[in-house]
Amino acid sequence: LSRLNTIWKGFINMQSVAKFVTKAYPVSGSFDYLSEDLPDTIHIGGRISPKTVWDYVGKLKSSLSKELCLIRFHPATEEEEVAYISLYSYFSSRGRFGVVANNNRHVKDLYLIPLSSKDPIPSKLLPFEGPG
Numbered sequence: 272l273s274r275l276n277t278i279w280k281g282f283i284n285m286q287s288v289a290k291f292v293t294k295a296y297p298v299s300g301s302f303d304y305l306s307e308d309l310p311d312t313i314h315i316g317g318r319i320s321p322k323t324v325w326d327y328v329g330k331l332k333s334s335l336s337k338e339l340c341l342i343r344f345h346p347a348t349e350e351e352e353v354a355y356i357s358l359y360s361y362f363s364s365r366g367r368f369g370v371v372a373n374n375n376r377h378v379k380d381l382y383l384i385p386l387s388s389k390d391p392i393p394s395k396l397l398p399f400e401g402p403g
Contacts, residue, residue: 275402278302280347283383285315285369288361291354292347299399300340304377315358315383316372324368324382328395337379341396344383359385 279295295309331337346355362369362385369383384393392399 278306278342279309281309282312283315283344283358284312285358285361288315289354289358291351291358293344293351293355294347295342295344297402298341298343299396299401301338302340302342302401305340305342308375308377310373310375312373313381314372315369317370318362318365318367319370319382321366321368321384324384325393325395327380332395339396341399341401358383359387363387 275296277294278297281293282290283293284290295305328339331339344355346352358369362383368385371381371383374381386392
């Protein structure tokens with residue numbers, strides 16, 4: 272991550288689970304509007320089934336008018352890692368993804384997908400177009 276520029280820095284907050292400062296790094300897709308469109312605090316409004324997200328992503332990838340972009344969140348400091356891991360564990364242990372509640376005009380839907388360093392990249396997200 273040290274060779275990549277951050278595209279956003281702010282808080283991720285899920286009431287009664289975790290709140291922490293994080294940085295977002297580019298993975299794939301176009302990031303033109305993200306730095307201006309992501310709010311200072313990303314509020315996670317709830318959980319969603321992976322199947323629902325993968326069905327939606329499949330439809331999105333076949334649309335000519337929609338874009339899919341992937342970003343990676345990383346704790347801003349070592350002190351933030353505990354809360355970051357708590358949020359990851361919350362979603363991972365339940366087999367769910369996070370749904371962001373406060374999207375802006377360019378970002379229609381935003382999901383948090385808990386992937387460990389050992390997990391393969393889900394095929395619905397490939398191929399990467401960008402820094403990868």
